Amino acid sequence: MSNAERVDFRRDLHQHPEPAWCEYYTTARIVDALETRGIDRMLVGPEILQSGRRGVPSTSTQQEWKEQALEAGAREDIVSRLTDGQTGAMAVIENGPGPTVALRVDIDGLPITEDTTDEHRPSTAGFRSTHEGYMHACGHDGHATIGIGVLDQLLQSEFNGTVKIIFQPGEEQIVGAEPIVHAGIIDDVDYLYATHLGLDHPTGTIVAGISEFLAVSQFETSFYGSAAHAGAHPESGENAVQALAAAVQNLYAIPRHSEGATRVNVGTVSGGTATNIIPESATISGEIRGETTQLMESTETQAHQIMESAARMHDCEMEIDTMGRAPSAESDSELIETVATVAGETAQVESVVRRDSLGGSEDATHMMRHVQENGGKRRTSLSGQITLV
Template sequence: MSGFPDFPNSAQQETLSAIRRSFHREPELSWTEFRTSARLCAELTELGFKIQYGKDLYGERTPSNPPEAEVSRQAYARAEAALGRNNSYLTAMAGNRTGLCATLEGGHPGPVWGFRFDIDALPIQESRDHSHPPAAQGFASDNPGVMHACGHDGHLTIGLGLAQRLAATREQWCGRVHLFFQPAEEVGGGGVVFADLPQLHEVERFMTLHLGIVDAYQIICDATWICAKIYDVRFRGRASHAGNAPQDGRNALLAACQAVQGLYALPRHSGGLSRINVGRFHSANAHNVIADDVYFRYEVRGANNDVADYMAQQAEQVLGGAAMMNGVEYEKTTFAEFSGWPNSPELAEKVEKVARDLGLPEELLQRPYLVPASEDAGYMVRRVRDQGGLATHLILGCPVGDGHHSCAFDFDERLLPWGVELFYRMVADGEKE
């Protein structure tokens, strides 16, 4: 299959590509999506949506894992320089209260829909190689060391495109639609906060999506994600001179290294696939000193919550054993968690039907699929399903350059109008109450 067919409306394709590229140029890290959120607020307000953002949206909720204060300060200053010191949307987002919910009523009573779009980027310096389309076509990131390397610029573009379609035809469709532009997916924080929003509590049918993932042209209507738990660990020992008195030291670095080896050697579980990774390790000690303070961050993943819990429990034993062998102490804190949750087959089947009705080729359709990665929209899916609603996660698959989270990530922009149309038809084809 050579890919998705060209969208029949070339003007719509061009409009969405332009929107995506403008957001791609200005990526922002998790919990610092100030400029992105403020721009979305302005554009959705102009379309006639009721928006909630900042303190009004969060209430007493606060980000669970915000970045360091200086990172937030610099990001806010950058947004302020672009938008002006007195931008009302921006000032309301102080304290890392980024993201928003936009609501629109249709012309007739009907179901309450929710669509979620993540908006954060990653701490990656984008490639400037001529083979990388954003660099070659002049829309690579202007924010040094930050890049949309996972398609979230495309996701929020689909959200805006959906908003435009809904606003232009609001008298024709039934029900109410909440559009959730969610921050901090990459660090597993925004989904937990947004799952507790009152707007989500009334949603009866919920959808979210991801571009790429499978590195092939596919429409996956029932994608589920593995669970993940991410931890920060600090080993503390006793410093001493490595040559003069090594016997007086308690080597936190050695304990941490043994722990890392033990983590990678953990036995797996027959209940499903599992993963483990140590992605960050730091020891700021002199070469001739027995290290007394070492930090690393690790993650465990499982095909379901039971497997992830098993991996977390086994990892805890490894940490404790390494500390005991070396006479040091350790402390572990949770950085983030990603929950997995099954979709609603009946809603996935409806997406398939809509795709067929739009004339998309049958060979593109694939269902179901377990993604060997994690997604914090699982918390929102769980909330909707727990309250009796329907939910599913859509993947619009395509080749993605050098892969997700790489400096040369990119996706096929032809998917953007198809994503808008699939979501729009889900609402527009609904029946009146």
């Protein structure tokens, strides 16, 4: 694939952003590209995922995205393999004895409406998202293209060992990496790499390693009361919105911790049906983060206690659903030095930053921790966009 073809591939993916477990078009395009290359093995969808996935959308939602993918030209024989939203793929190259190295790239989009102004290049150049309300705002279209580009380079090189390139679904909702770990496809990995474009670093800059990943737990909590007429019989109802309001107010009152940073955010609230009806149900969704997994879990325990107490205070029932979850992790120092050295010898790289903090969360930490626990090494890097525009 030439550089121009990689640009076209990335722009095609940019036009078709898809959320977690609905990446039908994206997976089909990746698999289509992999099939034209002389790789030793390819695993698709259910072959790279363990059962028990979080955040799986309804059957009707999956069907809508599947139909859109087929209408856009995705191959039906590939889409039919992605049962129950089990998307993603893995390419394997085997060159005899040697270490097993994995590169993880993520492929999903975000529920964000893409800019339509002339200042936004995808809009003026004709590759803006075709799915209103969704876009590749985090560069995963570029990540998937990098995966194909790395594969092309490896197929032309000589090395000893095995390389696995994992095209991971569901990173944005922190739900994709964990079932890949549980599926066992990285149990034999000695060195794990993950990469991310941009993140405040200019084109031509490589950040060799990342520290201070925030552990994260995303939740959705529903409060259940009983409806009543707010004017005629207010005493007969249990107000779920009051329980919600008490929970939100006190979630933000959780004190910070002396051992490190913690974060709490409620991102969405909904509830009620009419101005004169006491709401019988209300829902919030949010997330809890911590500088370490222990700090996140401590804050999470307090958050659950607050939401349970808010429900009891207003005679309501409640249910907490953990949507996505990822631990903290650190890049390996030895691999950081390797990446920094190689990057410094690469013509297109203008500057190298050995280590930086992310200030956010990444579910690649599931893979990083798993490889480390098995005795291997892991690293996540950031880069400016060097060849893809």
